[in-house]
Amino acid sequence: MTKLTDEVYTTLRRKIMEGELAPNEQLKEERIAKLLDVSRTPVRTAINQLTLDGLLYRERGRGSFVSAWNTEDIKEIFEIRIQVESKAAGLAALKASAMHIESLLKCSMKMDELVEKKPEDYLKNIQEENRKFHSIILKAAASPRLTKITKTLVEIPITIGFYIYSDEDMQRSMHHHRELIHAIRMGSQEYASDVMTVHLRAALCRFLTNRDIK
Structure with missing residues (x-):
């Protein structure tokens, strides 16, 4: 484009x-x-x-x-994502290889660079790097069942993404990514799971706030 x-x-x-x-x-x-x-x-x-x-x-x-996706649809999707991806993050903390962690770091650094420099199409590129980041965590979790469930969620066309984020929201999301990498490096299942929960909960709250929903 x-x-x-x-x-x-x-x-x-x-x-x-x-x-x-x-x-x-x-x-x-x-x-x-x-x-x-x-x-x-x-x-x-x-x-x-x-x-x-x-x-x-x-x-x-x-x-x-x-398309007729309403607030309740999105809230339901995110509640499922929180359950599934938090579990995946916890498993990734137990199973991630050095290569997985290196790939997460590369995605995180690329996103930080995009946020800082804001080149043409940067929001689209951030979306893609974010998709890669979450995909790497899922691969590191090595759970066929979680992969199948997440694939179904990913195929749902509507996503919140970074298009409604302020600069502060963007920085907070990037911080969550760095915290997730740290938790996975530490090998703490509970820590990684909790960070992912906060990360996705923050995205949902951003959406609800933008729609002026309590």
């Missing part, structure tokens, strides 16, 4: 996640282009990508609409 398209994509994704664009609301290219003061081309491209992401759906002859 071009820089302008990425900006449109990020803006629309944030509006969806914050509830400003409601489930089943129609997105009209012309109205969005006028609202964001851009041409329709980057809007069309961003809408196509959001559709591929599962955040929008199309109806023939009618256009694009916001």
